[in-house]
Amino acid sequence: MGKNKRWTEPHIFKFIxxxxxxxxxxxxxxxxxxxxxLGKRKNRPAKNFYFVPGGRIFKNERLDEAxxxxxxxxxxxxxxxxxxxxxxxYEHIYPDNFFGNEFGTHYIVLAHIIEIDFxxxxxxxxxxxxxxxxxxxxxKREDIHEYTKNYFRGNLDELK
Numbered sequence: 576m577g578k579n580k581r582w583t584e585p586h587i588f589k590f591i592x593x594x595x596x597x598x599x600x601x602x603x604x605x606x607x608x609x610x611x612x613l614g615k616r617k618n619r620p621a622k623n624f625y626f627v628p629g630g631r632i633f634k635n636e637r638l639d640e641a642x643x644x645x646x647x648x649x650x651x652x653x654x655x656x657x658x659x660x661x662x663x664x665y666e667h668i669y670p671d672n673f674f675g676n677e678f679g680t681h682y683i684v685l686a687h688i689i690e691i692d693f694x695x696x697x698x699x700x701x702x703x704x705x706x707x708x709x710x711x712x713x714x715k716r717e718d719i720h721e722y723t724k725n726y727f728r729g730n731l732d733e734l735k
Contacts, residue, residue: 583633585674592672596681600638600645601629602710603662603688603726604695610709612695613719614702620669620680624720626704629684642687651696659687662730667722686726 581592585640591597602611602628613625628649633642642656667682697705710727 577609589672589674591731592674592680593678596683597629597631597681598700599629599684600642600664601627601686601726602649602659603686604648605688605690606707607690607692609708610707611678611713612697613706613708613713614697615704615706615718616720617703619671619675620667621674621720621722622731623652623718624663624723625716625718626720626723626728627686628702631682638685649698649701651698654691656687659689660686662726665725673693 591729600633606612612628616622616624618652618660628639628645630645630648631720632638636644640655642659646652649704663686665684665686667680669682670676672678672680684710708716708719709731713727714724
């Protein structure tokens with residue numbers, strides 16, 4: 576890894592994506608009104624779709640440490656995993672990858688719900704725009720990725 580511990584050399588990252596699944600944490604961030612935070616992705620895979628924030632877990636990174644790093648990277652503030660509720664394990668398989676279309680990306684995702692009662696200083700590194708929507712609104716929109724919608728299918732009562 577380089578100086579930034581949440582970064583991997585591109586040639587190594589490309590090799591990893593091509594040969595192994597990535598393990599990630601996705602964040603279903605709820606506000607006090609029950610709306611969910613979505614960001615419009617700048618990068619592949621799922622580029623130009625709205626998606627919940629999240630990020631991959633790095634080798635030798637404990638889940639609690641990964642959760643804090645991912646929330647800080649994606650939301651601008653480190654949050655504790657113990658304050659989140661585990662939703663489940665999901666699988667995301669994309670036809671493309673961060674570098675292009677030459678091969679796909681396979682994620683195993685640990686989805687967590689976390690409620691916040693404060694305004695976040697949302698970073699623009701990974702997302703060009705943010706919106707807050709209800710779970711019902713999320714399921715109706717075509718610009719929201721199907722993998723994000725899957726978090727709400729069958730879980731509407733739990734996520735309201």
